[in-house]
Amino acid sequence: MEYAITCTGLSKRYGSLAALTDLSLAIPAGTIYGLLGPNGAGKTTLTHILTGLIHASGGAARVAGLDVASSGVALRRRIGVLEQQPLFYGWMRGREALAFTGELFGLRGAPLRARVAEMLAVSGLTAAANRRISGYSGGMRQRLGLALALINRPEVLFLDEPISSLDPEGRYDLLQTISQLRGATTVFMSTHILADVERVCDHVAILDHGKLLIAATVAELRDRYAQPIFLLEPEGGQDQAVGYLIDQIRAEAWCTRVTLEGGVIRVLARDMVPDHSVTRASERILPLVVAAGVHLQRFERSRPDLEDIFLQIVGRGTAADPQPKLAQAAQEGTK
Amino acid sequence: MTGFAVMVRKEWREALANNRLLVVLIVFTLFGLISPVLAKETPQLVKSLGGVPGIQLPPPQLSDVVTQFIKNVASNGIFVAILITMGLVAREKERGTAAFVLVKPVTRLAFLAAKILTQSVVLAAGIALAALVAYWYTIPLFNASLAGGFWAAALVIWLYLLVMTSWTFLGSALLTSQIGAAGFGLAAFIGMSLLSILPNANRYLPGGLLDIARLLALAQTPQHLALTIGVNCAWIAIPLIMAFLVFGRQELVARQ
Ligand SMILES: Nc1ncnc2c1ncn2[C@@H]1O[C@H](COP(=O)(O)OP(=O)(O)OP(=O)(O)O)[C@@H](O)[C@H]1O
Ligand SMILES: [Mg+2]
Numbered sequence: 001m002e003y004a005i006t007c008t009g010l011s012k013r014y015g016s017l018a019a020l021t022d023l024s025l026a027i028p029a030g031t032i033y034g035l036l037g038p039n040g041a042g043k044t045t046l047t048h049i050l051t052g053l054i055h056a057s058g059g060a061a062r063v064a065g066l067d068v069a070s071s072g073v074a075l076r077r078r079i080g081v082l083e084q085q086p087l088f089y090g091w092m093r094g095r096e097a098l099a100f101t102g103e104l105f106g107l108r109g110a111p112l113r114a115r116v117a118e119m120l121a122v123s124g125l126t127a128a129a130n131r132r133i134s135g136y137s138g139g140m141r142q143r144l145g146l147a148l149a150l151i152n153r154p155e156v157l158f159l160d161e162p163i164s165s166l167d168p169e170g171r172y173d174l175l176q177t178i179s180q181l182r183g184a185t186t187v188f189m190s191t192h193i194l195a196d197v198e199r200v201c202d203h204v205a206i207l208d209h210g211k212l213l214i215a216a217t218v219a220e221l222r223d224r225y226a227q228p229i230f231l232l233e234p235e236g237g238q239d240q241a242v243g244y245l246i247d248q249i250r251a252e253a254w255c256t257r258v259t260l261e262g263g264v265i266r267v268l269a270r271d272m273v274p275d276h277s278v279t280r281a282s283e284r285i286l287p288l289v290v291a292a293g294v295h296l297q298r299f300e301r302s303r304p305d306l307e308d309i310f311l312q313i314v315g316r317g318t319a320a321d322p323q324p325k326l327a328q329a330a331q332e333g334t335k
Numbered sequence: 336m337t338g339f340a341v342m343v344r345k346e347w348r349e350a351l352a353n354n355r356l357l358v359v360l361i362v363f364t365l366f367g368l369i370s371p372v373l374a375k376e377t378p379q380l381v382k383s384l385g386g387v388p389g390i391q392l393p394p395p396q397l398s399d400v401v402t403q404f405i406k407n408v409a410s411n412g413i414f415v416a417i418l419i420t421m422g423l424v425a426r427e428k429e430r431g432t433a434a435f436v437l438v439k440p441v442t443r444l445a446f447l448a449a450k451i452l453t454q455s456v457v458l459a460a461g462i463a464l465a466a467l468v469a470y471w472y473t474i475p476l477f478n479a480s481l482a483g484g485f486w487a488a489a490l491v492i493w494l495y496l497l498v499m500t501s502w503t504f505l506g507s508a509l510l511t512s513q514i515g516a517a518g519f520g521l522a523a524f525i526g527m528s529l530l531s532i533l534p535n536a537n538r539y540l541p542g543g544l545l546d547i548a549r550l551l552a553l554a555q556t557p558q559h560l561a562l563t564i565g566v567n568c569a570w571i572a573i574p575l576i577m578a579f580l581v582f583g584r585q586e587l588v589a590r591q
Contacts, residue, residue, distance in 0.1 A: 051438045054586040073337045073440045081438045087431035089345075091352040103341045104439040 004186035009059035034201035035190040043190035080154030086145030090134030105152040123147040138165035233298035245292035338441030342449035366407040367465030374399035420503040421517040488552035505574035
């Protein structure tokens with residue numbers, strides 16, 4: 001298999017802080033690769049190393065077949081980068097910024113003008129093309145940033161949290177654009193928004209405290225963490241019985257997490273392989289419902305979404321506390 | 336030097352967009368204009384204020400124009416040069432635009448060289464305008480023209496401003512703060528001024544350029560011309576080379 005990005009034993013230290021530790025990754029060409037991780041995990045640091053803005057403290061990385069530390073301009077011709085907070089020359093106009101960037105990639109004359117017009121159209125900025133960037137909104141800047149990152153038809157595109165300041169339509173357009181790049185361009189995208197990863201990415205890596213926790217295809221991840229989820233939707237007006245039921249389920253050994261969201265009880269069972277606890281769970285859960293006298297309008301066994309998996313991997317889902325503290329505090333506040 | 340030409344065009348448009356060129360042209364025009372005026376009017380002014388008892392002020396001469404010109408364009412010009420140079424690199428690091436450009440096919444050398452080239456041209460334009468205005472305005476005021484050496488003097492003053500520009504530029508490449516860069520340039524200026532107190536040191540320092548400029552403008556032949564110009568070219572080159580070396584290895588990530 002051909003790899004667009006490989007890292008071997010990459011590390012980055014800031015004084016005593018290890019922003020990245022011994023990171024090894026291989027990203028197949030043409031894939032849309034999602035880099036997940038909580039705040040401070042090292043996502044931006046990794047992106048900066050791979051784009052040559054900062055130097056690794058140890059290890060090596062190759063992007064588009066070139067060594068990152070020694071390739072300079074040759075590498076930068078072949079990549080596109082959208083920073084987490086895209087920053088441009090505010091005095092430039094949108095069209096001017098695209099033309100300037102195109103020129104840096106060697107475009108001139110008619111091909112440059114055509115490419116600029118195309119990118120303006122794609123990013124929905126044609127109407128704002130002659131306005132100064134300093135007057136653009138956050139979402140407009142992000143769309144301009146993507147257009148600037150794509151102007152050279154990069155082999156590898158780095159997107160550092162590209163979705164954060166977009167409205168729903170902009171977000172949809174962005175994901176659409178990213179999907180269309182599949183196969184032709186390798187997209188390396190860091191994000192917090194798991195639903196978006198689920199929609200466009202075929203591979204994911206999860207980073208926490210500078211360490212790689214897991215790297216797999218989305219499908220593998222789902223299989224590996226195919227910890228089942230039971231969804232129970234009680235009929236209305238049984239608050240007391242439902243509360244009792246939740247307490248009963250929570251007390252079961254096989255149960256990792258119970259939440260009540262929007263009138264639906266979500267029950268996570270522990271990993272099934274070693275102790276067949278899923279079988280236990282499916283055996284036990286309905287008798288508990290009956291014993292609590294709760295009437296259900298829906299009972300379903302479903303697969304976890306990426307968010308459940310993510311929380312489980314970064315070790316937030318297996319905490320003794322079955323509900324996230326913040327949510328609990330909020331609930332207590334409303335009582 | 337990949338990307339150099341594109342970066343020069345960008346620097347030039349930036350100098351126009353943020354009015355840097357305009358401000359420099361206006362300020363240096365004023366410097367040029369007031370030089371002959373002050374030379375002509377100072378004795379008059381002193382007399383009208385009651386004069387200095389017992390001293391007969393000599394009538395104004397062309398050499399007074401030269402003195403005024405050097406004072407205004409070189410000595411005051413230094414502060415203009417520092418002010419317009421301090422943010423040249425530091426602001427781009429601070430605002431993250433350096434990171435934006437430097438993930439594109441541009442070498443860091445081209446990035447810096449485009450800046451210093453544009454800045455040199457901006458200053459040259461300012462000094463040329465100042466010299467033109469001073470030369471032209473001297474004629475009606477003194478019924479005489481400055482010597483042809485005045486133009487050579489203007490060129491030497493340009494070199495003088497480039498020394499301070501280069502040191503400020505090094506500060507700007509070294510630090511992330513514009514104020515820090517200005518302080519760096521100012522410190523270099525003060526340091527060099529202090530050194531010039533040493534006997535015979537002036538010919539190895541930017542101050543020596545001003546002695547040369549004065550003599551050239553008065554159609555005299557300065558001693559140590561080649562030496563002083565050569566040494567000052569080194570004073571320009573050294574901080575620039577240092578700036579390239581430092582900036583080439585820097586991590587260019589804006590941290591808010
Ligand atoms: N220049 C720096 N100096 C010191 N520490 C730094 C520097 N850059 C990053 N760090 C630290 O390295 C760690 C990783 O930061 P990084 O920005 O890569 O995280 P991230 O995963 O992108 O987070 P976020 O989701 O908030 O963007 C953090 O602890 C951060 O404080
Ligand atoms: Mg980040």
